[in-house]
Amino acid sequence: MTKSKRFDDITIQSYDKQYRDALNNFELSERQRIYSSLPIEVLDEALEDENRVANVVLNTQDEVIGFFVLHKHYQHEGYDTPEEVVYVRSLSINERYQGHGYGTKMMMILPQYVQEVFPRFNHLYLVVDAENAAAWNLYERAGFMHAATKEEGPIGKERLYYLDLDAKYVSSLKLQYQEASISSTFDVVDLMLNGEKVGFIALEQFEHRLIIRSVYVDESYQSTGVAQNALRQLATYVRKNFEDIKVIEVTLFGPNHQLKPLFEKSNFVETMVTDDYRTFEKYINY
Template sequence: MIKSKRFDDITIHLYEEQYREALSQFQLNERQRIYSSLPKEVLDDALNDPNRVANVALNDDGDVVGFFVLHQHYQHEGYDTPEEVVYIRSLSINERYQGNGYGTKIMMNLPEYVQSVFPDFGHLFLVVDAENEAAWNVYERAGFMHAATKEEGPIGKERLYYLDLSSKYVSSLKLSSSKQSEQGPVDIIDLKVNQEKVGFLAIEQFQERLIIRALLVEDAHREVGIAQNALRQLSTYVRQNYENIDVIEVMLFGARNELKPLFQKSNFVETIVTDDYTMFEKYINY
């Protein structure tokens, strides 16, 4: 098992006793305490359970800026998830270091880190309170898919998120508006990996809906999961860049359209099915 991995200006490290004092000083504000336990409240339970692994995130100065637990074989009450599963639990950023993007950086790189710790596991899950929109926007940005909603969790309505721990996962994919969007009613969203454009989404707004007009990934990049990751991130992108949009829709023509499995795996739901076309929709506000 690896001990640490460095990503940009953070290092994710397996817990060691030298970090206990820093975790005892870890702070969260009153609202954040509703959603997450303090590290000191869950640390010893994690250390005494062979299925749990405690982890810290360090900045370039060696400060403990984040904490989380990876829990293998965990089954969250009310959800039927696979046996070979890893849950992310008790994820939090020390209040003193919030506002520096550490949470987003951790989530964007967490799949690669989890694969290093648990190379034989293929499923990554987490549960978040439905009211904690800032958190689930980060999760969707990192490629996690909203898989289910539970009306009555321990502290109210909650959302289950899932990510396939596949080697095809593209953690560096970014969605960004293209200058071509200024030229007409259809907005172009560039798909970029390491600043290189590898494809695009074309979308058009119609009242409270956004209609996907086209999705293209260049041939050289089609086998690495970019299209599915882009569709997973699209909900967050829309919420951040559009107002009063409730639904994303797409119409696929032909009974055996090859894109059907892609949209099904990306949490779109079939709403109209005919011999000639299938309508898929995804609600982005819950």
């Protein structure tokens, strides 16, 4: 049975033989070939393995604009991940269709699609070369968390990314700078969901640190995962919009602050604990 998921003007679906010619003509630049195999180079191996599912990404004209393989029970060399996992492998966008936002849309819908293909699996992983910053910035915007770094991959340093498929996530959430904050001591980042402001994060810069002073989400959206998704995207946002920032920091006062689980799930690391407060940090340059 063909699995399929549509988002905006793209559709992800499991591979069908009618798309083989399109995959034969799939194009990647010489630079991109360093990071990813051509689909046709991995297709048959995926089709012959019961643990793998080959998938295509289509536009509204039914043209193949992207490709990837989902591989359950896969263990990437050098990483200790659970057995019941799904890895995203050989992910790429056809060079002829790059620059139209298709990669972002594909990553935003990917978690829902994986849940349809492998409903019993809760852990989604992917590995990306560290120097491929465009790719891992995209993964972070889609809610993936940087879980580990391996110093010596096939072509150098590489990064492991993880997404908890049991967690709530909001695929269309965007972080947007609030122009009104220019005259303020704080930088305010609005949380925009489908064009509507649903919350904000207030930030204060101190030397090479960016301090989170407030995280607010409208009451009607507090149970939808907006805050967690925003904090997962924050490192990418900061890299693009703030110079020389190395660490994002937040201090929570009181021994049982209600936001403690939120920052833990958003890949912040607890660096200081006292009777009165605890501090969490996230390094944005690895």
